[in-house]
Amino acid sequence: MKTYKYIFLLIGLSIFGCSDLEEEPVGLLSPDGFFNTPKDIQTAANAAYGHMTHEDFWGRKMSLTIMLRGDMVDIGDPTTSTRRIEHNDFNVPADNGMISGYWLRVYQIIAAANQAIAGAESVDAADDVKNPVTAQAYFARAFAYFHLVRQFGDIPYLTEPITDLSASSSIGKTSAAEVYNNIIADLEFAKTWLPNTQEARSIPAKSAAHSYLALVYLTIGDYQKAYDEAKGVIDNEGTYNLGLEPDYQDLFDATKIDGSMEPIFALDFIGASDGDDGRDYQAALTGIRADEQYGIGGGWSVAVPSLEVYNTWDGRDYRKAVSLDTTGVFNGNVEPYTIFRDFHSRAVNRPHIAKYTRITGGAATNNGRGSNHNYSMMRYAEVLLIAAEALNEINPGAAEAYDYINRVRARARNSNGVTSGLYPQDVATGLTQEAFRDLVLEDRKWELAFEFKRWYDIARRKMGSEVFSASGLEGFKENFDPNQDYLFPLPADELARNPNLEPQNPGY
Amino acid sequence: MKQLKGTLFLVLSFCFVLSVTAQNKTISGKVTSQSDGMALPGVNVVVKGTTVGAATDFDGNYTINVSNNEAALVFSYVGYVTQEIVVGSKSEINVALVEDAASLDEVVVVGYGTRKKSDVTGAVSSVKSEELNAFPLLNAEQALQGRAAGVVVQSNNGGEPGAPINIKIRGNTSINASSAPLIVVDGFVGAVMPQPNDIQSIEVLKDASATAIYGSRGSNGVVLVTTKKGKSGRLSVELNSNYSIQNTANELDLLNADEFAAYQTAINPGYIQGPANTDWQDLLYRTGSTQNHQFSFSGGSDKMNFYASANYFKQEGVIINSEFERVSFLSNIDAQVTDKLKLGLNLFGSRGNKDGVPTQSTGETANGGGDDVVSLMFRFAPDLGILDENGLNTINGVGDDVDNPYAVATEGVNEIKTDNYRANLYANYDILENLTFKTTFGFSTANGTEGIFRPSTLITTAGGSTGGRATIANFKRTNLLSENYLTYTKEIGKGNLTLLAGYSYQKRSTDRFSAGAEGFTSDSFSYFNLGSGSTQLIPTSSFTESEIQSQFGRLNFDYDDKYLITATVRRDGASNFAKNEKYAIFPSGAIAWKISNEDFLKDSEKISNLKLRVSYGVTGNQSIDAYESLASFGSVFTPINGGTVINVTPNQVANPDLKWESSYQTNIGVDLGLFKNKISLSLDYYNIDTKDLIIQDSSQPEYLGFLNPASLRNVGEVNNKGFEISLNTRNITNEDFSWTTDFNWSTNKNEFVTLLDGQDIFQDASPGYFNIPRTHVLREGEAVGVFWGYEYRGVYQGGDFPAGTAILDGAEAGDQLFTDIDGSGDITTDDQKIIGDPNPDWTMGITNNFTYKNFDLNIFFQGSHGGDVMNLTNVQLFNGDSNATRDVLNSWTPSNTNTNIPRAKLRGKQITSRFVEDGSYIRLKNIALGYNLPEDITKKLGMASVRLAISAQNLLTITDYSGLDPEVSYGVVGQGSEASNTTNGFDFGNYPTVQSVNFSVNVKF
Secondary structure (H helix, E strand, C coil), X not given: CHHHHHHHHHHHHHCCCXXXXXXXCCCCCCCCCCCCCHHHHHHHHHHHHHHHCCHHHHHCHHHHHHHHHCCCEEECCCCCCHHHHHHHCCCCCCXXXXXXXXXXXXXXXXXXXXXXXXXXXXXXXXXXXXHHHHHHHHHHHHHHHHHHHHHHCCECCCCCXXXXXXXXXXCCCECHHXXXXXXXXXXXXXXXXXXXXXXXXXXXXXXXXXXXXXXXXXXXXXHHHHXXXXXXXXXXXXXXXXXXXXXXXXXXXXXXXXXXCCEEEEEECCCCCECCECCCCHHHHHCCECCCCCCXXXXXXXXXXXXXXXXXXXXXXXXXXXXXXXXXXXXXXXXXXXXXXXXXXXXXXXXXXXXXXXXXXXXXXCCCECCCCEEEEEEHHHHHHHHHHHHHHHCCCCHHHHHHHHHHHHHHXXXXXXXXXXXXXXXXXXXXXXXXXXXXXXXXXXXXXXXXXXXXXXXXXXXXXXXXXXXXXXXXXXXXXXXXXXXXXXXXXXXXXXXXXXXXXXXX | CHHHHHHHHHHHCCCCCCCCCCCCEEEEEEEEECCCCCECCCXXXXXXXXXXXXXXXXXXXXXXXXXXXXXXXXXXXXXXXXXXXXCCCCCECCEEECECCCCXXXXXXXXXXXXXXXXXXXXXXXXXXXXXXXXXXXXXXXXXXXXXCCEEEEECCCCCCCCCXXXXXCCXXXXXXXXXXXXXXXXXXXXXXXXXXXXXXXXXXCCHHHHHHHHXXXXXXXXXXXXXXXXXXXXXXXXXXXXXXXXXXXXXXXXXXXXXXXXXXXXXXXXXXXXXXXXXXXXXXXXXXXXXXXXXXXXXXXXXXXXXXXXXXXXXXXXXXXXXXEEEEEEEEEEECCCCEEEEXXXXXXXXXXXXXXXXXXXXXXXXCCCCHHHHHHHCCCCCCCECCCCCECECCCCCCCECHHHHHHHCEEEEEEEEEEEEEEEEEEEECXXXXXXXXXXXXXXXXXXXXXXXXXXXXXXXXXXXXXXXXXXXXEEEEEEEEEXXXXXXXXXXXXXXXXXXXXXXXXXXXEEEEEXXXXXXXXXXXXXXXXXECCCEEEEEEEXXXXXXXXXXXXXXXXXXXXXXXXXXXXXXXXXXXXXXXXXXXXXXXXXXXXXXXXXXXXXXXXXXXXXXXXXXXXXXXXXXXXXXXXXXXXXXXXXXXXXXXXXXXXXXXXXXXXXXXXXXXXXXXXXXXXXXXEEEEEEEEEECCEEEECCCCHXXXXXXXXXXXXXXXXXXXXXXXXXXEEEEECCCEEEEEEEEEEEEEEEEEEEHHHCCXXXXXXXXXXXXXXXXXXXXXXXXXXXXXXXXXXXCCCXXXXXXXXXXXXXXXXXXXXXXXCCCCCEXXXXXXXXXXXXXCEEEEEEEEEEECCEEEEEEEEEEECCEEEEHHHHHHCCCCCXXXXXXXXXXXXXXCCCCCCCCCCCCCCCEHHHEEECCEEEXXXXXXXXXXXXXXXXXXXXXXXXXXXXXXXXXXXXXXCCCCCCCCECCCCXXXXXXXXXXXXXXXXXXXXXXXXXXXXXXX
C-alpha cells in the first residue's frame, strides 16, 4: 500500500502538460482578420502619416537634405556631420548617411499605405463609406513616391503588402515615367473620394490631392494639366475653404497656424514625441549658435543661408524680415550677425533662417527640438504660383497668370495684417514668356524660401549649371555635375541587398 | 552517535567485506586530504598483495593488521592519487593523499545522469569546486575561463559591475544572437548560474554525443552545473570572505586643452579655445572595490542531508557612480524516504541591483552617441570644464552636441533590479532493482525592473529638451519544467547496459510593460514619480509564451570495460517553431575504445590510459523567439490634428517555413594517460556543419518597408572545425611539495559554406551616429563576421596617385589613400573589401599550481592569437570632431610628410584598414597565493580549517593593441549596436577592464 502511495505521488508530479504547440499571441496584432470596418482602414492609414513626422523624414534627415542641396542654404557650422556637407557640396557617396537614414522611412510610409489599401478590400462597406478613408492612404502613397521619384528617378515600386518575401526582395526598378503615371492615378483616386474639407489640414482633403496633381504635372512638364488642376483648386477655394493667410509671419507661428486657411496639407508636430518618432529639428538646425533671444538655448547653425541670399533679397520685402534673423542675443546683448562667431566657434557670421526658430510654440525647448510647428507640404500660395507658371507655358501673356502672382505679392506686402509696404510691387503685364518664367521661379524662391521646395525647382527646371555657377547665391559649386547630380545615388547597401536594382544612377 | 557514524560509514564507503588471514601487527593512523587537511572518510586501506583491507572512519582513522614489517599499505580513494607505504617498524602511519586532477574514476555529470569519467564517450570538460575556489570569481561563468579547451568566456562589457558573461563553446556554430550554451543547474534546464562557492562541479558538454540529448537546444554546447550537497554525518559551517581593490588597467593618452585647441584650429581656423583644461579620464575613473561574503552550513544523517548558503556581493566599479550589489540564497535538501524513494528540493533566490552608468551605447543618431560615458570621456573637448559660465553642464565644443561625461555619469540614473527564484523538486524511485524512475518538477521566475532617468540638466539625452525624462521597464519571466525519465541498467555477461527514456515539458512566458514621462516639476523624483510628468510617453505591454515538449532516450553499452557505445535521440516539438516545422528529431551516436584495457597494454608501465572516442550527431538551435515566424503589425507615434492617433504599420512578414538550425557534428578524440596518469592528454578534433542558419536578416531590402527591417530567415550553412588539446601533468608530487600544470589550447576555423543565393549579407555594428551602413560581411568561403571597409594605403602626398590607389571625392594632399579596387580613379563604395578577421587562430590557457606544505600558488595565463580588432574608438578620435590621442600631433602637414596619419581634417567616420589592429595577447589573468593554517592552530581556534589567500587579476598583458584592451566586446550579444554573433571584434565604449588585488579568508568549522 505504501508503495502505491508513492507511485501516485510520482504520477502526480510527472504528468504535466500536453500541448498542440500552436501559438496564440495575445497583445500582438496580425494582418489576418484585422480589417473589418472603415475604422480599421483609418487605423492603418494613420501610420503612413505617423512615419512622415519621424526624424528620418520631415523631422530632420530628408527635409535637411533637400534644403542643403538647394542654392540658398549653405553649411554654417563647418564641423557639422560630413554626410550633410556631402549634399551641400555635391560629393555624395552611394553610402551617404542622410539617404540611408531616410530611405527606409519613406518606404515605411508606402508599406503602411499599401496595407491600408489592401485591407480596404476585405472591409465589407459601400464605396462611398470606405473609399473616402482609403483615399487618405492613396494620397500618402503618392506623396511618398513623388519624393522618391524626384530624388532617385527609377525606383523599386510596390503597391501591395509583402507576402512573398523572396519575390518582393528581387524585383527590379520601375521607370520614373511609370511611377509618375501611378502617382497620378493614386492622386486621381484620392481627388475623387476625399471630402472637400477635413477637420484639420494634417488630414488630406480633396484640395490636397487636387493641388498635388498640379505640382506633379508641373514637375513632369505637362503644363496644360498642371494649369487645369491648379485652376481647379483656385475655382474651388471656397468649397475647399482655402485662402491666403493675411500676415505672412503667421504661417510660421506655431501658435496660430492650426487656424490658418492657407495650408493645404501639413505635417502637424505637437511638441511631444516618442524618441525620434514625431520630433522635428528644424529650429535646432537653422537657429543661431548660443543665441538667447528665443529662450530655446540657441541653435546649431548647421543650415544657414549664404550671405548672398541676404544681399540679393530686397530689404523692403516683409518676407525677408520674417524669413531671416540678422541679430542674436548673447550675454543679454543684441548683437549683429557680423559677429555671431565671436560667441561660439561653430557659429557663422551670416543671417540665419527665422521661420522655424521665432515662434516654436510652447513645448519646444533645448535648441527648439520637438516644436509645435505645422510644416506646410503644400499651401495655397504655391497653388497660385503653379497656376501662373503653367499658364505662362501654355498661354504666354495671359493676364490671369499675372493675377495669380500679384495675389501672392499683395499678401507679401502685408505686415501684421495691414498693407504697410509697397514692395513687392504688382507685376505689370507685358513680360515675355521667358521673363515671366524667370519671374515666377524667382517669386517661388522668395515666397517659399527655406520651405524645402527650392531643390525640386532647380531639378525640374534643370537650373543647376546656372544657380551653382560663380554668380549663384552660394558661389561656384565645383562638384556640381548636371549629368549626375539631379538624381541622388540609390543607397549602396540596398543595391547590395537586391542587385536587380542595378544599375546605380549615373555618376555614383 | 557512534552507531550512526558506523552505519553511515557503511553506506559511504565502497564497502567490501574482507576475510582476515593473519593478524600479527596492528597499524593505525589517520588519512587526510593534502590540499585542505580535512579528514578523509571511507579511504580504502589494503595490504599490498593480499585481500586484507580496511576503510577509514569519519574522522579519517583506520586500523589494520599486517603480517610483517615488509608489508606495504596501499591507500586509495576516489579522486586521489593512490599511495603506497612500507610499514617498517612504524605502528602509526598518517597519510595525506594528494588530489588527482586527472583522476579517471571521477564521476561526471552528463545530461539526465552521471557517468564514470573513464566511460564517457563524448567530449566533456569538467571543472571541480577546488578549481573554482583557486581564485576569487565574480561569477561562476568565469570559472570556465581558460580551464576548458574550446570554451571562450568573456565579459560582455569589460569590468562593468554586474556585466553579463558570455560563454562560447567551439566557435561560431550559430551566427545569430543566440550563441550562448544551454545552462542546466541541478537538472533545471535554462536556469541562472548559482554563486561559485555553491558549486560542486561544472561540466561542459561539447560534442553532439554529449549534447544531443538536449536536442534543439544543444548545438551551442551545454553547461551542467551541480551545486553542493550536504554530506552525511559531518556538520560543516563555512565562511568565505574576500575583498578586492580595482583600478583601470589602462588609459588613453589624449590631447590636453592647448594641444586640442591647436589641433582644432588646424581644422577650423578661428577656433575659440575653451577656458578649462580637463582630464576627463581622471574625473571619471576611481579606485573600485569588490567584496564577497558567503556563509554556508551543511550536514545530514543517514536519511537526510542538507546544504544551505547565503551570499552577499558588492562591487563599486572603477567608473564613478557604477555599482552592483547582489544577495543570494541557496538550499538543497535530500531525503531517503524509503529504501526505494528519494526526494529532494533545491531552492535558489537572488536579488541583483545594478546602478550603472551608460556605456557601450548604441550611439543613437538623435543624441550623437552622447549616452556613453566611456566614449564621451575620450572624445569630449578637454578645454571645457564640467560647468559653463552660467553654471550649466557643458556641451561638447566640437562635433555633435553631447553632454559632458561627468554630467552623464553623475546626474543620470540607470538602475536594473533583478530577482531570480527557482524551486526544483525531484523524486527518485527504484521500481525494480535495476529500474529507476526520476521525476523533477521545477519552477523559476525572474523579475526585473529597469529604471532610467535623465534630469533636465542633461541637455542632449532628451532630459533638457523636455524638463527631464524617466522611463520604467518591467519584465516577469517564468519557466515551468517537468522532466520524467526511466533508467534501466543490466549486466549482460561482460557487458553493462544502461537505457534511458524520458519525457519533458517546459513552458516559458514573459510579461513586460514599460511607461515613461517627460517634463517633471523637479529633478529629484528620479523615475519614481511618473505621474508628475507633464507629458506621458506611450506605455507598452506585451506577453509571450512558448512551450517545448520532448521525448528522449539514450543507450549506453560497455563491453569488458573496453568497448563503449552511446546512442541518444531526442524529439523536440516547440511552439516557437514555425507553423510547418513544429517538430524535429536529433540523434547521435558515439563509440569509444579503451585500448589501455586490452591485454597488450594492460600491464604497460608507461601507458596507464588510452582511449579513442568517435562521435557523430545532430543538435539544434531553436533561437526563434515566440511569434517571430508570424506576420505582425507595429505602431508609430502619429500626431494628427494636434494630438496622437492609433495606428498600425507592417512590422514583419510571416515565415511559416522558418526552420531551426541544425548542427551536424563529428568528434574524434583520444585520451592518453602516461606514467600512472602523471601526464594526461586529451586531443579532440571536431567538424561541425551548421545548416539552415537563422539570422536577423538585414539583407532583406529596406524598400519592403517593414518597421523591423530585418526578419528571421534561414540563410545558409557554416562550417566550424577545430582542434583541442588539453594536457594535465603532475610534475612533482611530494609530501611537502607538488607542482601541477594544466594546459589547454584550441583552434577553430569557421567558414560560410553557402549563403542564400550566394549573396553577401552585410551587417552594421558601429554606433548609430557613425552612420556607417556596413561594417561586417558574411560571404561564402569567408570566416564569420569579417570586417568590411576601405583598405588604407597611407597619406596622399599630392600629384599622381600611386598605382592602384585613389582618394575620396573632395580629398587632397594629406588625405587618405585607399586601394582603388575597380580602378575607377576615385574611391567609392565599390572599393570596399574585407579588411580584417576577428576570429583568433588559437586560444590557450595555462595554469600552474604549486603547493609547499601549507602554501599554494596558482598562476594562470590566458592567450589569444591572430584575431583582429577594429578600433572604433580611434575611428571617432581621428575624424576631427572630437578630442584625439596624441598621435594626431604627428598628422601630415606640408612640412611633416613622412607620416601615416592624415592631415587634421573633419572627415566622415569610415571603416578602414587603418583602424584594424592585431588583437593577439597573453595575459596573466590571475596569480594567487594561499596559505592553510596548520591543523594544531586551527584546532586551538576551534576551527576545522582556515585558509588565507591573496591574489591579483590582470596584472600583466602583453599585446600590440593600441586601445585599452584587446578583449573587446562592442556589438556582441546583448550589447552595442546591432548586436550579434556575426559582429565581433569591435572596440567602442567598453567599460574598462580592471586590474585588481584580492584578499580572501576561508574558514571551516
